[in-house]
Amino acid sequence: GQNIDQPTEMTATEGAIVQxxxxxxxxxxxxxxWYQQHAGEAPTFLSYNVLDGLEEKGRFSSFLSRSKGxxxxxxxxxxxxxxxxxxxxxxxxxxLIFGTGTRLQVFP
Amino acid sequence: xxxxxxxxxxxxxxxxxxxxxxxxxxxxxxxxxWYRQTLGQGPEFLTYFQNEAxxxxxxxxxxxxxxxxxxxxxxxxxxxxxxxxxxAMYLCASSLVSKEYEQYFGxxxxxxxx
Numbered sequence: 275g276q277n278i279d280q281p282t283e284m285t286a287t288e289g290a291i292v293q294x295x296x297x298x299x300x301x302x303x304x305x306x307x308w309y310q311q312h313a314g315e316a317p318t319f320l321s322y323n324v325l326d327g328l329e330e331k332g333r334f335s336s337f338l339s340r341s342k343g344x345x346x347x348x349x350x351x352x353x354x355x356x357x358x359x360x361x362x363x364x365x366x367x368x369x370l371i372f373g374t375g376t377r378l379q380v381f382p
Numbered sequence: 383x384x385x386x387x388x389x390x391x392x393x394x395x396x397x398x399x400x401x402x403x404x405x406x407x408x409x410x411x412x413x414x415x416w417y418r419q420t421l422g423q424g425p426e427f428l429t430y431f432q433n434e435a436x437x438x439x440x441x442x443x444x445x446x447x448x449x450x451x452x453x454x455x456x457x458x459x460x461x462x463x464x465x466x467x468x469x470a471m472y473l474c475a476s477s478l479v480s481k482e483y484e485q486y487f488g489x490x491x492x493x494x495x496x
Contacts, residue, residue, distance in 0.1 A: 278424075305483055307483070309487075315489065316386075316473060316487035316488055316489050316490055317425065317473075317487050318487070319484060319485070319486070322483050322484075324483075361424050361425075363424070365483065367438070368413070368430060368437070368438065369415065369427040369430060369438065370415075370417075370425070370427065370485065371427065372417075372424030372425050372426070373424050374422065374423050374424050375422075375423070375424050
């Protein structure tokens, strides 16, 4: 079966740091993705991890532990525009299997 | 703009009618994917093409759904005899085979079945 779990909602304050966790159990694994999706818009690519460890890209970092079936997305120096849904997705062969997404609200 | 485009952006139809959506991928992208997203959920994989060949189709996709990519460029997704449960956002994404981990999504077609 395919199971990807992430928290439904999170809140944080502007300027703070937030960590969004994702755990997965899938029949295949070819990498883990994080996408950002603003309401009514298409998902936009944030990060991709295929090997264990931390990938840093500006204010966003993503971590992967394949043995634990675990990833997190770290957002630093939060801005109001970071209020969005964050989707964790596992690449299984050539398709993406998405979690339900974490809706992040950033407050001033 | 050279991103993925989808038409129409919105479609309202009555139950039982047929609808067709179009996706134009980023030029040179030889892979094209269709996903469906309902409110509060992540996108669900429906099917994908490499050039004109349909390589995989989800078991979620009933016989009422069909997708084509006749010349390996744009793709169409047709839903026959629509049902209210088909109401969703239909997303298209494209990628290069050499960079299949970079899927770029289009803005989606929002279907409402009344």
